[in-house]
Amino acid sequence: MDKDMMDKDLADSVVKKAQELGASYAEVRLESFDASAFLMKNDTPEISDFQKSYGIGARFLVNGAMGFMAINDLKKAVVMKRLEETIKTIKASSRLLKTPIKLASEAPAKHEWVVPQKQKLQDVDPKDKMEYLFDVRKAIKGVDRTQSFLQLFESMSKKYYTNSEGSMIYSETPRVGLFYLLTVTGNGDSEQRMLEHGASGGWENVKKWNTIYNVGQEVRALKAVLEKGKAAPKGDVKLVLSPELVGILVHECCGHPTEADRIMGREAAQAGESFLTKDWLGRKIGSEAVTVVEDPTIEGSYGFYNYDDEGVKARRRFLIKDGKINDFLHNRQTAALMGIKSNGAARSVNYSFEPIVRMANTIMLPGKHSFQELIEDVKLGVYMKSFTEWNIDDRRWNQRYVGCESYLIENGEIKTPVRRPVLEITTPGFYERVEACGNDVKFVAGECGKGEPMQGLPVWMGGPHIRLNNVRLG
Amino acid sequence: MDISESLRGAEFVVEKAKELGADDCIATVSNALGRQLKFVNNEIATSKTWDFISTSIFLSKGKRIIASTIQETDQAKIEEALKNLISIAGKMQPKQDFQGIAKGPFQYKDIPETFDQKVASMSEEGVEIVSSAIDQALEIGAKRCSGVLLWNSSESYKVTSGGVNVSGKGTDIQFSLRALVDKEMSGHNVSVSRTLGKLNAGKVAQEAAKTAVMCKKPVDGKVGKFDILFHPMAFTNLMSYTANSFSSFYVDSGFSFLADKIGKNVAADMVTLTDDGTMPNGYNSSKYDEEGHPVRPTVLVKDGVMQTYLHNTSTARNHNTESTGNAGMISPGAWNIDVKPGDMEVDDMISGIKDGLYVTNLWYSRFTNYRTGDFSTIPRDAIFRIKDGKIVENWKSIRISDNMLNIMKNISALSKEKRQVYWWETSCPVTTPHVLVKGVNVTRPQ
Structure with a gap:
């Protein structure tokens, strides 16, 4: 939908009408959200999917209670009727409220941004997108007995945000991503590998991922793990983790536990809470080599935004600084509860969902060491380059990562493949063991899940190669 | 949108798609109204309403298949969208193994207890349900209660080029409450239903609170092999992932540990699993699937032996069998898994455990390898340590790291009582008893 076709007057009317009905605060996101996906299972192109959606998502504070409505029949009379019913329900729910909800103050923002695309996604013929998947599949078949599931997906969000405090923000965000599952079989056994790439921007990103080359390398590595992989060494060893592993770790055990809404219990019955409390701010959790930031402002990143879904300007947040818990991720509600201002972490997938505290791009900052320097001092260790399974408890304390492509390190050299080394560790246990960080940073993409209904949000996660000491692998 | 308008809309899509050259077309017009009260720390954090209309379209042209969802109701705009989709289809590569959609017309049987006007028209009454449940949990000793009351009503109209012309309406309601005494003492339970009368919010709240109160001062668990009694909340998590593995699409994609297992033992003899989309009050029950094929119960595992995968018309033809009535827009999927x-x-199950655990909930189950079924999952909420038939302490910080086929094959007892579970962590409703599994591998962090 073109920007000019969007009914901004309707959005403004909802804000005005909500105030007339008693809302002390109202915000509306009017959004056109188009998404498409191309699927390929082994050699067969599967269904291609094209979704078009246009609607309003709005939140209101009434008598100190919060309410949300989403509607996609945008006839004014229909919207206003639903608005009246929504306000009525919020008033009823306020009866159970002992502490009225407050939002941290925020100056009204007027802003407009469009994520640039060197090659617009909509200008690339669907035929070429499908042929790209055929090329990826061809590279995978360089190794016999491989199965694959490929998915190329893209979306375009055109969003007008306005609130009762005078904010008016328009944005256009195109995103593109690629997911693959590779399976290599042999001798009645198999190994699998999953990866997702993602970016905001155009088709130029797909070329940057160099997937056609990389999947060829990866199936060969999987075959080597399957045929020659040995068990991880027993006892304490050095562990070198790739940016991919560092990314998932900082996402799971830094980004999630520092989400202030979890800390305050808002996700207790869904994605869980956090081992962190406000008292942790300033406390040591790891070695001084560890600094983790959350940064939505990285251009071209999968989690990019300039303003969040409460109209707060995006910024870099230092969650762990020199080994100490330094900051939490906030929206306006959690910030008010802690007596500070929001740091711009309110996001929603699209107008159908309420904005909640979310990550965008979570990164462990690099150090000074080259990859070779990280390896050369290691007498006995393991290098985990990629992973398969992972999980973490709902307080973000006890976690596990199973290596996929992994290698033994002996006397400073990378040697034979190691099959499925298991890193099962606590959050402080991980951060305390970081003894050196590389000077390289890479990212992988993911769809982070949180909220009810579940919102799978685009994020980046990454960091440098790092080295841990005294790790026992399963 | 009224009924006749929706039906006309679906008929128009199919007629126009055929006119534009589509070989097959499925159009589904839906109206859905959803509401939720999310409560946190004993207070309602937010009330939500979703009011959506949509038309989902599936079409094929020369074995090229496309799906789309649009919101248009204007016929000129629908025609424009269809022209665009047909044009895209023409540019795609054919899916050579596509074998068409279901050919009707079919006879459908209404499923009891799948619509309740009380749910459809419920609004502010939800606040009282939540308030009463929280009070009951606090009375038992919970300090904090969080969860949701979620209720939906929907109507849909389906027309296909295979001669299907059918409509249906339904309601559903679910209540989920996690009771916490402190950060490490918690219990969680859910009640799901299609009717208001069968929702047990109060009972759920009491059970969750009792569990939370019981799990005092949990200590770090130990590694080893233990007999584990899974509460229905916990076993649902495992069965929900298993449900996906029965889909022929998942099998062919490398996402299933049940590939090549038809006719083989995949579980203990006492295990019979059925996918039953016709279950009265089944949370996901429906009289027809995505292509309009009638839904029927499908026995997946009988006395431990794998019987079939879940199919739509096309995958069934490729596997030389018949559709099981499980078509989804992209892949066949389970409706409601029932564990006999x-x-x-x-x-008595607890009394019979010499060295084991009673796990009341699970979360974050992930596969190391979907094909082999190697996985791990994390017990959440109360974990009771059982020795010589008695609960002796409470554990925390452990992980179940095992293989899904091992779990299924090592089932050694099933309770008489079963319950339907569906919540945030599960992708498919499961009705299951308590399940005892012998020798489950438990790990913990360094």
């Missing part, structure tokens, strides 16, 4: 109960009382 046994004859044990839960107390």
